[in-house]
Every structure is written in structure tokens, then in C-alpha cells.
Amino acid sequence: MESGAIVTTPTLVYLHGVGRGDLKQEWKDQLSQGLARIGFPSLDDVTVLNPVYADDLWEDPEAQHNFAVPPVQKHMTLSGLELLEFERRTAAMETRLGRHNRGAGGAFPEAVVSRSVELPLFVQARNFLNNQQIRAQVHRRILEQLPTEGEIVLLGHSLGSVIAADLLRRLPPELTVKGFVTIGSPLANGQFNVDDLFKLLRTPLSNVSWWVNFWSGSDPVAAKRGVSVAVPWVLDFRVKTSLVPGPGHSSREYCANDAVAEAIGFGLFGSRSKEIVLAEKNLQIPLNDAEIFVLQALRYCYLILQRLKGDEALRYEYALRETQDRLIEEIKSRNAEEGRPIPKEIARLDFDNGDPNAAAPVPGLSPFMPKEQAIERLLEIIGQNLLLPFEIEVPEKIQREALRDFTAETQLGSTVGADIFDALQMAVGVVSGSAKSNWRKWGAFGVGAAALTAATGGLALAAVPTVAGVATVASTLAAFGPGGMMGGLVTAGTLLTVGGGSLTAGVLSSVNTTEEIEALVVQKLSLAILWQRHEIDRTHEVWEEFAEAERLIVREHTRVKNVSDSSSPILKAFEQQRSTIERALKYLSDHGMEPGWFEELEPPAPTPFLKLRAKKTD
Structure with a gap:
């Protein structure tokens, strides 16, 4: 980077779940504290967009709008060297955060999520999934507030993670998602495959650097598993939230976790400085x-x-x-x-x-x-x-x-x-x-x-x-x-x-x-x-080791042969090993690397498989 170059921090975009849209912004306070706690700058100087679209998730019988869902951008899937670069970025995130863990899931948690969608509490989610007009209104509302170019870090919670995933292929072509983080996401559940979303996301997208999903075993919406069940290129990580179902699903709990802060902090600010401190800087430590x-x-x-x-x-x-x-x-x-x-x-x-x-x-x-x-x-x-x-x-x-x-x-x-x-x-x-x-x-x-x-x-x-x-x-x-x-x-x-x-x-x-x-x-x-x-002058060491190995192979072969079936694969393996040693010993002998008997304390006994030739001495 040239001296004096201006570094622009990506914009952080947060998409909320059902309800009124996290009006208290407790998620932001917890995340900002977490960033500072682990060594990143806080969110004080970061542009944060928190689109509120709660009203658009309700049906309005009197509404006369006829919005269309924004079209998907073409040619967004990766292949070849671009795919290799994506894998490299994903591997780097796994190095940073820990091992991928998509969870085991289970029939009961899956059923809980499926049935929950039918409850009155989740009518907003049901509207987004089933009503194209509402879906189009939500997309329009969010896109109106996003920049048309540059970089963003996208954070989606609960239904907001579904909306965010649905938006990925509909973002302006000059806008890049520097990092995509989902928390408390229900995307692993088939009911959230809105408009065949999983098929559209079967391979990584060219406008997304990486996608990391965090789930909690005590979050009923996540159903004890991560998003990679449905979108295989997502990195899943399990974190701990409250054992109480409500708080356990809240964005506040997720954003208080250091791992979530680490992912978002890296997307916003890049890598923190990392170096080894030598115990004795002036001491030359010999290499072992x-x-x-x-x-x-x-x-x-x-x-x-x-x-x-x-x-x-x-x-x-x-x-x-x-x-x-x-x-x-x-x-x-x-x-x-x-x-x-x-x-x-x-x-x-x-x-x-x-x-x-x-x-x-x-x-x-x-x-x-x-x-x-x-x-x-x-x-x-x-x-x-x-x-x-x-x-x-x-x-x-x-x-x-x-x-x-x-x-x-x-x-x-x-x-x-x-x-x-x-x-x-x-x-x-x-x-x-x-x-x-x-x-x-x-x-x-x-x-x-x-x-x-x-x-x-x-x-x-x-x-x-x-x-x-x-x-x-x-x-x-x-x-x-x-x-x-x-x-x-x-x-x-x-x-x-x-x-x-x-x-x-x-x-x-x-x-x-x-x-x-x-x-x-x-x-x-x-x-x-x-x-x-x-x-x-050490070739005799190899000869001696081969000769001793041959003797022991013969002994083991004889011991096994007396008990095993004649067609035993183990017997055939012993014969092949014996043949290998024979050829090696013959080569050493033919090329003058067989030691003379006078150099041995006790001459090795001849074997049935290889007649050892003693060298003539003066």
C-alpha cells in the first residue's frame, strides 16, 4: 500500500428478523463491545445501516403497489481459479475461527421449526416466504438504503438471514459483500427454500468473499444444525447462547460472542497484527x-x-x-x-x-x-x-x-x-x-x-x-x-x-x-x-539390516504357515516381502556392498531363500 493511501472501511449492513426490527439496537452495542474486547476498533467510526422493513412484512389489503422481485444478476457463480481463490478465503476463515461444525440436527428440532412457521408469532416470516408482493416490497426497501458500489459486510439474523441470502444475487453489480455473517438462521429448514433459493446458491457467488454462519444448540430456530446442510459452501460454527429459548435466539446474545465479533471484525478491518515475541531478542536461539x-x-x-x-x-x-x-x-x-x-x-x-x-x-x-x-x-x-x-x-x-x-x-x-x-x-x-x-x-x-x-x-x-x-x-x-x-x-x-x-x-x-x-x-x-x-563407508549397515529383516521374515513366515490356510493373503504378503529383501540383498552383493564374514562377530546363518556369498579375503 502506498504511503498516504486512504483505507475505506466497508459499510456494516444488519438485516433483522421478525418483530419491530431491533429498535433498541442492542445487537450493535454488544458487537461494538466485543470488537474492542478482542482487539479490533469499535463501531464508532463505522457506517452502520440498519434497514427497517418490519411494516413491509405485513399484508396490507389496501395497498395498490405492484412491485416485482428484483431480478438476479447473471454469471455470478465461480469456477476454475476463481473457485480456488474462494476456497482459500474460506480456509482462512476456518483457520481464524476454528473447525467447521454443521451440527447433527434431528427430527424433533426440525419439526419444531417447521411447525413454528405456522404460528401467529411468525406470520411475518410466512408472508415473506409465500407472498411475492411482500417479498418484493422488502427487497425494494432494503436496496433503496444500500450503496450501489463499494464493499459491505452483511449481517443477517433469523428471518433477516433468509432475506440476506435471497438478496445476494440481486445486489448492484458494483457492490461486493466483503463478508457475510448469519446468526440464528433457519435456512437449514426446507421451508425457507424461497423461490428455489438453495438451487441458486448451490455454488459460491462471485460477489461474496466468504459466508460464515453461527448457530447455537439452545436456539430453537437453528434446529441444532448449520446452514451448510442447505448451502454447502457455508462455514458453520457452533456458539453458546442462553439456555432459555427466547434469549438463546436473540441477536443480542449472538453478537456478544467473541467468535461472531472476530468474523465481523475481520470483514470490516482486516487482520489484526500478529507476531511472535522471542524470550531473548538478543540471543541467537539454535535450531533443533x-x-x-x-x-x-x-x-x-x-x-x-x-x-x-x-x-x-x-x-x-x-x-x-x-x-x-x-x-x-x-x-x-x-x-x-x-x-x-x-x-x-x-x-x-x-x-x-x-x-x-x-x-x-x-x-x-x-x-x-x-x-x-x-x-x-x-x-x-x-x-x-x-x-x-x-x-x-x-x-x-x-x-x-x-x-x-x-x-x-x-x-x-x-x-x-x-x-x-x-x-x-x-x-x-x-x-x-x-x-x-x-x-x-x-x-x-x-x-x-x-x-x-x-x-x-x-x-x-x-x-x-x-x-x-x-x-x-x-x-x-x-x-x-x-x-x-x-x-x-x-x-x-x-x-x-x-x-x-x-x-x-x-x-x-x-x-x-x-x-x-x-x-x-x-x-x-x-x-x-x-x-x-x-x-x-557405511553400506554394511544397510546390508546387515536387510539380512536381519530377511531372517525374521523367514521365521514369521514359517510360524504362520504351519497354522494358516495355504491361500492366506498374509502368507502371500510374507512371500512378497521376502522377495523384496532378496532382490535388495542381491543388488548390494553384486555391487560390492556385502560385508566380508571376517567383519562379523557371528556369521549369519544361510537361509532357504537366499544363499549368502562370503567374500574372499587375502
Whole structure:
């Protein structure tokens, strides 16, 4: 924004329900107090329009008017990239307010609303729904008082929410609804589908930035459910109001709620300032392994984003934005529990995801890592979907280019990035038996084994005692429990660096599929290939782990075979897992990565499935 630019606050328009139209304007007083209470300006300097149309909701036998309901504007539904932008704004509101909750509803509350429409108290509502002349009068009265251009925040209570929804497609074309908030709305009830309104609102509208509905379980008009039952693109949130039915439905009670004030305040004023305060501003807080992993993952994704274009770039940017917000929030929460200050590298990545116009800061360069450590980390990063639950397939050429730049800017050299992709492709060919197999299939599966084991075993993976005692996960997983980060990053640092026994634990876990076992073998074999290529003398570690895994698979296969049916899928899975390990061991042996027996304390016994060949020594 240029210096000296004038910021115009949208006009707040309130549409009332049945009765005389909230003449005391208690809703406004409560809302203004709520805005100030949570850090927004009050309504003192906001233009507030409160059209009164109560008289127009009554039948007048002597009236000679013949108004027509204003026509709907054409071409107002969204599609393509515009729809993606709407989803982004809606997701931002959910981030700001909490999780969508449309409620369960029920036969009794539904019947209460349906029967209530027939009561004398609700004759005004019945008139609006059934009398086209009255409906036209109400629309005309409201439109006469609205601006013809600019921005408004629209707030509708009870019947006013129905009137407001009916007006959306009839507003002047230059007038934009910056935010639409409904409270105590009966729109979930089919009787309020005036003039096939639900069909007209089946998709988001181009003149509405977002629509948030608040309902209360003690509000009989809301019938224990939200508006998204009828209009699927509405965000529903449950709030508490008085247990007494009358006050529980009142606009005064709803507008006293901080969540309602938050939504309206954001529509009127935008995002409040948000920043992380470091405990020691002059102290350089060192990054732990989990924080480094997050920085590296986000940086790699950003390098991918730079190369994407069009619709693919917009979708990827949205997914990356959501991922960055989730990861930074998780780090902040975890560090707060541990009393650990936030490193400045993490603090600078924080932003207000509840504001769709707030830019997500660009991740900085990855901290330097020795080649041996970097190879393991980068293999983890590219071997899993970092943007889960979103799935966006990026061409391998772009991923290679992004990783090449990543390794170049971290002083590892661009060839390291190319080597990692080559090793993955080679390992996939060994495991699948085809050099043309897509390694990304195994990348998607790769999250599963460790994630499921972590979810069932807490913050540590226990190795089989006969292998290496109890091996705990490195500091990365210890920093993020199963209830924290979603998707691949919950297992950061576990697939490759957990140490001896991680593969064995996966093989024997009943929650893991053969595909997940294959994914672990692909990643371990890739690591051995990279170690050999870069002359890191650790390839024997992978051989030993594969050999031990094979021995245990044979043992489990024999134990299960003696009891199970010969056609058992479990037996077939053991055979496939055994075959996978065989191929991996053969590759290691053929390429000089099988250790000599003189290096072993106790030579492993030959198995029926693979004859181990001892190397000749001088």
C-alpha cells in the first residue's frame, strides 16, 4: 500500500428478523463491545445501516403497489481459479475461527421449526416466504438504503438471514459483500427454500468473499444444525447462547460472542497484527533437528513452486501456504509446552493464515549440513509427500531442478541433488523389478510404515530386542508426536536415521502393508547407493539390516504357515516381502556392498531363500 493511501472501511449492513426490527439496537452495542474486547476498533467510526422493513412484512389489503422481485444478476457463480481463490478465503476463515461444525440436527428440532412457521408469532416470516408482493416490497426497501458500489459486510439474523441470502444475487453489480455473517438462521429448514433459493446458491457467488454462519444448540430456530446442510459452501460454527429459548435466539446474545465479533471484525478491518515475541531478542536461539527439517522441507517446496505455472502453481501455492502455517503453529505450540524460545528463523516464517491476503514469508536458505547427514535428510524430504493431505503431482524434471538448486545453495554442489534422484530411481528398479517404475509411488507409501508405527507406539519406535535392543527415534520425531504434524513430517527423521532395527520393526508390525515395507526398502537401498557413490563407508549397515529383516521374515513366515490356510493373503504378503529383501540383498552383493564374514562377530546363518556369498579375503 502506498504511503498516504486512504483505507475505506466497508459499510456494516444488519438485516433483522421478525418483530419491530431491533429498535433498541442492542445487537450493535454488544458487537461494538466485543470488537474492542478482542482487539479490533469499535463501531464508532463505522457506517452502520440498519434497514427497517418490519411494516413491509405485513399484508396490507389496501395497498395498490405492484412491485416485482428484483431480478438476479447473471454469471455470478465461480469456477476454475476463481473457485480456488474462494476456497482459500474460506480456509482462512476456518483457520481464524476454528473447525467447521454443521451440527447433527434431528427430527424433533426440525419439526419444531417447521411447525413454528405456522404460528401467529411468525406470520411475518410466512408472508415473506409465500407472498411475492411482500417479498418484493422488502427487497425494494432494503436496496433503496444500500450503496450501489463499494464493499459491505452483511449481517443477517433469523428471518433477516433468509432475506440476506435471497438478496445476494440481486445486489448492484458494483457492490461486493466483503463478508457475510448469519446468526440464528433457519435456512437449514426446507421451508425457507424461497423461490428455489438453495438451487441458486448451490455454488459460491462471485460477489461474496466468504459466508460464515453461527448457530447455537439452545436456539430453537437453528434446529441444532448449520446452514451448510442447505448451502454447502457455508462455514458453520457452533456458539453458546442462553439456555432459555427466547434469549438463546436473540441477536443480542449472538453478537456478544467473541467468535461472531472476530468474523465481523475481520470483514470490516482486516487482520489484526500478529507476531511472535522471542524470550531473548538478543540471543541467537539454535535450531533443533525438527526445526531444521521444517525449514529444509519448506525451502525445497518453495523452490518447486518457483518453477510451476498457471493452475498448478496456484494450487501448489495454496497447499504450501496451509502446510507452512500448520508446521509453524506446531513448532510454536511444542516450544511453548517445553518453555523453549522460538528461533528467529522460525519466527520470520509466521503469518496470519486467517487473512487470505497475508503473504506467507519465503523460507530462507537451509542451514549447512555435512554431506553424510545431508544425503539422509534430502532422501527423506523428496521421498514423501510434504504437503499432505494435499496431493499435487509435480513433474520429476521440476523436482530435480529444485533439488539441484537446493544442494547448490547449501554448498553441497548441484550434482548431489542429481545423485539422490538417480539413487532413488535405481532402488525402485531393484525393488519393483522394472527400471521404468515410478519412484514417486514409493515416496507416497513411504510415510505409512513409520507414521502408523509412531501413531501406535507413541514417540519411539521399538526395535526387536534380538536385533539392537530398544532404539528410540531421533530428536525430530521426539519433537512432534502423533497428535501433531499431519502426513510425512510426523515421521521426520525416522525412515533413515532411526538406526538398526527400524526396518525390522516395520516388517513385523501388523499395521504395515507390503507396499509400506517396499517403501522402506527403497529408501534404505537408495541410501546405500548414495553412500557408495560418495565414498561413505557405511553400506554394511544397510546390508546387515536387510539380512536381519530377511531372517525374521523367514521365521514369521514359517510360524504362520504351519497354522494358516495355504491361500492366506498374509502368507502371500510374507512371500512378497521376502522377495523384496532378496532382490535388495542381491543388488548390494553384486555391487560390492556385502560385508566380508571376517567383519562379523557371528556369521549369519544361510537361509532357504537366499544363499549368502562370503567374500574372499587375502
